[in-house]
Amino acid sequence: MFFHIVLERNMQLHPRYFGRNLRENLVSKLMKDVEGTCSGRHGFVVAVTGIEDIGKGLIRDGTGFVTFPVKYQCVVFRPFKGEILEAVVTMVNKMGFFAEAGPVQIFVSNHLIPDDMEFQSGDMPNYTTSDGSVKIQKDSEVRLKIIGLRVDATEIFCIGTIKDDFLGVINDPTTV
Amino acid sequence: MSLLTDSPVHSSSSDDFAAFLDDALDSGSSDSSPDEAELQSLRIKRCKVESNTNEEPQASTSHVTTEQNLEAYLKKDFCTHPGSFGDMCILCGQRLEGESGVTLGYIHKGLRLQNDEIARLRTTDMKNLLRHKKLYLVLDLDHTLLNSTQLVHLTQEEGYLMAQADSLEDVSKGNLFLLEYMHMMTKLRPFVRTFLKEASEMFEMYIYTMGDRPYALEMAKLLDPQREYFNARVISRDDGTQRHQKGLDVVLGQESAVIILDDTENAWKNHTENLILMERYHFFSSSCHQFGFNCKSLAELKSDESELDGALATILKVLKRMHNMFFDALGDDIGDRDVRLALKTIRKEVLKGCILVFSRVFPTSFPAKHHHLWKMAEQMGAICVTELDPSVTHVVATDAGTEKSRWTVKEKKFLVHPRWIEAANYFWKKQPEENFSLSQPKKE
Numbered sequence: 001m002f003f004h005i006v007l008e009r010n011m012q013l014h015p016r017y018f019g020r021n022l023r024e025n026l027v028s029k030l031m032k033d034v035e036g037t038c039s040g041r042h043g044f045v046v047a048v049t050g051i052e053d054i055g056k057g058l059i060r061d062g063t064g065f066v067t068f069p070v071k072y073q074c075v076v077f078r079p080f081k082g083e084i085l086e087a088v089v090t091m092v093n094k095m096g097f098f099a100e101a102g103p104v105q106i107f108v109s110n111h112l113i114p115d116d117m118e119f120q121s122g123d124m125p126n127y128t129t130s131d132g133s134v135k136i137q138k139d140s141e142v143r144l145k146i147i148g149l150r151v152d153a154t155e156i157f158c159i160g161t162i163k164d165d166f167l168g169v170i171n172d173p174t175t176v
Numbered sequence: 177m178s179l180l181t182d183s184p185v186h187s188s189s190s191d192d193f194a195a196f197l198d199d200a201l202d203s204g205s206s207d208s209s210p211d212e213a214e215l216q217s218l219r220i221k222r223c224k225v226e227s228n229t230n231e232e233p234q235a236s237t238s239h240v241t242t243e244q245n246l247e248a249y250l251k252k253d254f255c256t257h258p259g260s261f262g263d264m265c266i267l268c269g270q271r272l273e274g275e276s277g278v279t280l281g282y283i284h285k286g287l288r289l290q291n292d293e294i295a296r297l298r299t300t301d302m303k304n305l306l307r308h309k310k311l312y313l314v315l316d317l318d319h320t321l322l323n324s325t326q327l328v329h330l331t332q333e334e335g336y337l338m339a340q341a342d343s344l345e346d347v348s349k350g351n352l353f354l355l356e357y358m359h360m361m362t363k364l365r366p367f368v369r370t371f372l373k374e375a376s377e378m379f380e381m382y383i384y385t386m387g388d389r390p391y392a393l394e395m396a397k398l399l400d401p402q403r404e405y406f407n408a409r410v411i412s413r414d415d416g417t418q419r420h421q422k423g424l425d426v427v428l429g430q431e432s433a434v435i436i437l438d439d440t441e442n443a444w445k446n447h448t449e450n451l452i453l454m455e456r457y458h459f460f461s462s463s464c465h466q467f468g469f470n471c472k473s474l475a476e477l478k479s480d481e482s483e484l485d486g487a488l489a490t491i492l493k494v495l496k497r498m499h500n501m502f503f504d505a506l507g508d509d510i511g512d513r514d515v516r517l518a519l520k521t522i523r524k525e526v527l528k529g530c531i532l533v534f535s536r537v538f539p540t541s542f543p544a545k546h547h548h549l550w551k552m553a554e555q556m557g558a559i560c561v562t563e564l565d566p567s568v569t570h571v572v573a574t575d576a577g578t579e580k581s582r583w584t585v586k587e588k589k590f591l592v593h594p595r596w597i598e599a600a601n602y603f604w605k606k607q608p609e610e611n612f613s614l615s616q617p618k619k620e
Contacts, residue, residue, distance in 0.1 A: 075365045081269065090406065091284065092427065094301050095259070096266070098284055107287070109266035111258065121304060121380070123404045148269020157262025157286060159269045 001083060006052055007042065008071045014100075015064045027051055030070055036103075040151045043078025043104050079104055079158055081149045085108065087160075088142045092125045099142060104156045106143055112161035114168070134169055141170045156165060184495060201505075215327065258293035260284040278425055282389075282415040283408050302430045309503050311515060312429035313379035313495070316396050316438035317387065319456040319463065321488075322397075324362045327354075329462035333476040337361065349402045355394065358505065361474070363459040366483040368427045370406050371492050378499045380429070382471055383410040386443065389414045421445060436496070437491065449516040452494065455602040456492045487602065494604045498522060524557035526600050535573035535580035537594055553597050573595065576614040587590040 009030065017025040031048050036161070038044045055069040079085060087099035087106055096109040110119065110127075117136070119129040127138035136142060144167055148159035162168045255268040265272050265288075279288040289297070301323070305311070315321060323327050330337065337422045341361070342350025375381060383399075383406050385392050392412035400406050417425055422443045424431055426481070436444060436451045458464045461473035474480055503520045530553075538547050545551075549572070550560050563567065564583055571584040571591050584591040596612035 050277070051335075093283060093408065094297055094304075095280075095283070095289070104261075105284075105286075107261040107266060107284070108257065111267050119304065121308070123402075123407075123408075146269075148264035148266075148271075150271065151262050152262075157263075157264065159261055159264050159266055 001078060002046070002079060003076050003078065004049065004073065004074060005042065006071055006073050007045075007087075008069060011068045011070050012060075012065045013068065015066070016081070018066075023054065026054065026068060026070065030072060034072075034074070038103065038152075038154050038156060040153065042076045043151070043156065044076060045138075046077050046102075048072050048074045076149075077102055077104075079146055079149060079156060083144055083146050084143060084167070085146060085160075086141060086143050089136060089138055089142060089144045092119075092127065092137055094119050094125075097127065097136060099144065099160070104158055106144065106146070106158040106160045108142075108160045108162055112147075112163045114163055136169055143167050143170050181456045191442065192308055195211075219360045230275070230459035240421075251348050253408050255518040256292070257290065258296075259287070261288070278417060279415070280428075282424060282426070294425075299429055301428060301432060304415075304432070305429075311379050311497075311499065311502065312382065312427065312434040313426070314382045314384050314427060314434060314438075315376055316436075316440070316454070317383060317385040317392070317442075319364075319439040319458070320437055321368050321457075322362055322364045322395065323457050323459040323463050324360050325460035325462045327361060328462070330361065331461045331473075331476065334473070337475060344356060347398055353398055358394065362395065363487055364398065365457045366486055367488040368399065368494075369398075369581075371488045372399060374492060375495060376405045378495065379410075379435070381405050382411060383429055384411040384427075384438075386413045386420075386422070409561065423447070424450070435495065435515055435519070449519070452491060452519070453601065454491065457487070459482065490603050490605070493523065518550070520555075521524050522556055522604070526604055527553060527558035529569070529604055530557075530606075531561060531567050531569045533564055533571050533580060534563055535570050535571055536575050536580045537572060549594055549597050550607050552601055556597075556600060570609070573614060581614065 008062050011026055011030055013022075013026060013029065017029075017160065029043050030051075033041075034045050034047055034069050035047060050073045052073055054072040055073075057066040057068045059066050085101045085104075085106070087101040087104075088097045091098040094110070096107060096111075096113065099106045099108065113127055113136075114129075115133070118130070120126050120128055126135050128135045142162060144160035145164055147156045147161050150157045200423065244615055245517055255265060255270065257265040257267065257270070257272055258467055259277065260272050261284075272463055274491065277288050278294060280287045280289060316325060319494045337352060338354065338361075341352050341354035344353060344355075346349075347353070348369070351366075353362045353364075355362065372381070383392060383396055385395070387395070389410075389412040392410050396410045411426055415426055417423055420443075422438075424434055424436075424447055426579050427434060431447070431450065432449050434447075436447060437454055438444060438451060439454045439456045441448065441451065441453055456463075456467070458467070458469070459474045461476055464471065464473045483489070498515065498518045501521070502513055502515060534544070534547075534550070537549060544560070544562055553560055555574075558570075564571075564580060566587075569589060571589060572594050573581045573584075573591060574594065575581065575587075576591065581591055583589075590609040591614050592609050592612040596607055596609065599607045599612070
């Protein structure tokens with residue numbers, strides 16, 4: 001799920017950036033540091049949308065660096081247990097398939113794939129129903145439910161299932 | 177706690193927002209999880225729901241009882257945790273502690289499977305593969321399919337190779353590759369592309385190397401640019417479970433259906449019966465020196481192994497024969513067949529009918545039956561004896577002047593160097609004895 005929240009961060013700036021463009025340097029450094037990172041609490045920071053407040057800078061003892069407390073608004077992505085997500089399949093093998101929803105890696109084990117879908121090996125491994133009507137292969141879009149979530153310092157791993165109603169393939173890449 | 181009043185945007189502290197949402201959602205889900213779980217198993221796909229609606233009134237009472245049974249059943253937390261991804265069970269999503277099972281990091285980072293699950297997967301995959309008439313083939317890289325050297329180890333006479341390297345744009349046409357960013361040069365063994373193409377029709381193939389993962393993946397790109405032979409089945413030393421040893425525990429195939437091609441016997445101590453030993457490919461001089469050979473390398477001699485007569489071509493024929501033997505034998509159940517038996521059978525035909533005596537190959541006090549040449553010859557179907565008699569066909573010696581050697585020449589039997597046995601082992605065929613005969617001793 002996406003959220004638009006306010007986060008705070010202490011930015012350290014080298015004196016070479018002081019001057020007329022101090023604020024711009026600070027903002028660009030913030031964006032470089034924070035966009036694309038992941039934290040346990042908030043999930044992935046997708047984009048910084050605006051700066052709410054920049055506090056007074058504090059000169060650090062011993063070095064010339066100055067610390068600014070910056071409050072900024074950003075869009076974050078954090079999946080939750082029980083959430084329904086759409087994801088793109090990246091790898092299919094006999095154990096199940098791996099899918100990606102943005103920066104989140106989700107694994108759906110073959111135990112949680114409907115029983116009528118069977119694994120077909122080959123150069124394009126896939127899961128297909130017995131009548132061939134539904135196929136899950138690389139680059140298929142699937143709707144899955146997250147049943148397990150682990151947030152790391154830098155990554156989020158999820159376990160998903162498609163064994164429920166209304167879950168499964170949304171879009172077959174071969175027919176599009 | 178209502179989610180509406182504490183809107184995240186207006187929350188003063190973003191710290192407890194995520195924790196709070198977690199709580200709200202978790203408390204909601206934990207209450208309903210037994211219901212959800214039981215309904216999950218009873219749940220029928222949406223296309224089938226319509227057809228079942230007419231049956232509902234009759235099924236309702238039995239439905240209720242099964243619901244109750246399942247609820248009790250599932251409350252015992254009956255998840256067998258068949259494996260984990262990122263430390264979470266892949267079936268129930270629970271966080272798992274402990275490190276049992278086998279890490280399959282080469283397939284995807286963070287994937288681990290329990291031994292039961294691996295056994296189950298092996299069995300189902302076996303059925304699938306047998307339907308397609310395929311077995312498993314594990315291939316080593318260095319000295320088996322290719323030869324790599326560091327650029328600093330190239331001798332002066334090999335310098336010409338730098339200019340002759342094939343383009344990295346279209347890898348499928350080349351054989352010699354200069355990998356500047358890895359500071360190495362790689363030469364693919366002659367016939368390797370045909371070998372891979374034909375073997376892929378009979379086997380599901382794996383790469384298993386003692387190199388590290390980046391090296392393994394680079395070599396896989398050179399050998400298999402279209403990712404049609406190996407796909408994600410590239411196992412490096414970072415993926416093995418034991419140091420300095422290769423094992424079939426990370427290979428998702430039944431041991432009775434796996435063949436291994438490797439030049440190093442010691443790496444496969446637990447699986448020697450599945451192993452076909454390959455003759456080492458030494459293209460670069462650094463490779464020759466590594467094994468103690470002081471001769472000029474193939475690169476220095478500006479020559480190469482024969483394409484149609486070389487090791488890969490020979491082994492391909494053996495693999496084809498073994499594949500036919502496995503799938504064409506009628507009568508017994510395919511599930512009971514074993515490639516190791518097929519290998520043994522084919523091996524026993526190589527030196528069938530030969531009766532060997534060894535002379536000055538090992539001391540007389542040495543327990544003859546434990547000598548590796550003795551065992552090798554017996555594996556190939558020869559009968560080894562210690563004493564000379566009229567039935568002996570070959571005498572294997574290192575010196576043409578011994579009593580046994582003289583007897584051999586007198587009786588017009590074959591006098592051969594021990595390399596004759598090794599050659600037969602590599603080529604799976606009895607080699608012409610003339611190529612390995614010992615020179616006559618000087619007349620005294």
